[in-house]
Amino acid sequence: MRNSRLRNMIVRVVTAATMVASQGALAQTPADENTQAPAVPSVDVILSSGGVLHGYVVNGSGVPVGNVDVTLTSPAGEVVAAKSDEKGRFGFRGLQGAGYQLETEHGVVVCRAWTAKAAPPKSAATLLLVHDAELARGQWSAPPGVNSGVSRLKRAMTNPFFVATVVGAAVAIPVAIHNANKDDSSS
Structure with a gap:
């Protein structure tokens, strides 16, 4: 009898402690859920001779877009601007292997520029920037309620x-159950 009360008391204490501990985690407001900045896409690209970064600007359907302002920000914070030509091509000269941020009016891409000798095997020869206001970048997930x-x-x-x-x-x-069984066998 005493052992079953002890077992019940332990289960109640553990259950209550679990509920109290989890309430603090569950009682956050929806505004707390979105404190992280959205991830910025990152790609590896190979610089051609002379440290040239080549790229294309396309719309959401993959059609080249001309006359788009593309800005490149270096790791030191220097900003250089270029415009895509009628075939969507753009380029920046004199770059070194480093991480650069490229931006158009509709998005940002971080690229790791590599020399030909240092580039990882799956690095691209050109950078593709998607310039489309209707494009939603992200992954599919379950409905918001879930x-x-x-x-x-x-x-x-x-x-x-x-x-x-x-x-x-x-x-x-388990310790309480073991001890309760031990007490029962000694009676």
């Missing part, structure tokens, strides 16, 4: 208090 539930669950599962509670319960419950 996403909010999943994100709350992820936050709860990574909350240190929740994790500590689960680990504590995983240790305490």
Whole structure:
């Protein structure tokens, strides 16, 4: 009798602690969910001789777009501008292997420019910039109702208090059961 009360009390304490610990993780407002900046696409591109970065500007259908302003920002913060020609081509000379940010009116791409000898095997010879106001960059995901539930669950599962509670319960419950069984056998 005493052992079953002890077991019930342990289960209630662990359950209550788990609920309290997870409430802090689940009680965040939707504004807290979107604190990270959106990811910026990044690509590897090979510089041609003379440190030239070649690229094309296309619309969402892949059709070349001319007369588009393209700005390149170096790691030191220097900004250089170019315009795409009627076939969508643009280029920047005198670059070194480094990370550069290229921007059009409708998007930003970060590229890692490499010399021909240092470039990773899957590096592109030219950079493709998609210039389209209607284009939505991203990945497909489940509907928003499901996403909010999943994100709350992820936050709860990574909350240190929740994790500590689960680990504590995983240790305490078997110990309590073992000790309760030990007490029963000695009676």
